[in-house]
Amino acid sequence: MNAGLDEAGRGPVIGPMFLALCVSDRPEELTEMGVADSKSFGSGEAARRARRRICHELFSRCELRWIQIPAAVIDAHVEGGPGLNELERRAAECLLRQVRPLRRIVADGKTLFTSLAGKFPQLIAVNAADRDFPEVAAASIVAKTFRDDWMQAYERFARSRGFELRGGGYPNGPTMAYIQEWERRFGVPPPHLRRSWKFRKRQMELF
Structure with missing residues (x-):
């Protein structure tokens, strides 16, 4: 059995990864789907x-595992912790230990995941793996x-609550406008905000 590993939501300033x-x-079969x-x-x-x-179909044809990493956990690792990369590696290891022995594991992100090969010798870490390995593309669809x-x-x-949020939670104009208006109205940051993001820190300096 082969496995693919990928994430979604690493870059947004709002919400989990x-x-x-x-x-x-x-x-x-994955490609045909x-x-x-x-x-x-x-x-x-x-x-x-x-x-x-496609995600719904994958549930009936593949073995799937996933993990949700909340904004607060991301903040704890980014601010004074081991960092986001280490958090993602630990999450990946947690998923890999939940499944049967695998012949090959392909992880999307060479720099990020190469070190996991020390614990999982069958793992290869490749940049843009979701373009070349269907099992990684499937994982990317599930995460997304x-x-x-x-x-x-x-x-x-x-x-x-009376807000029209656009921008997918990424650090862009619509998301910044939402954050600013929420704080203006309520005096506190909106829920699920990643306060550790550089985007957020720059915003605090400006406003």
């Missing part, structure tokens, strides 16, 4: 629906689908 593991011995790098689907509702459809679903729920929460 998801890491997913897909175990499969039939990469050609339409599995591809999650980013290749684009953005928008049509892309989310396409990824979600969970991140999309979480973000959509958060956007509904924001609307219920």
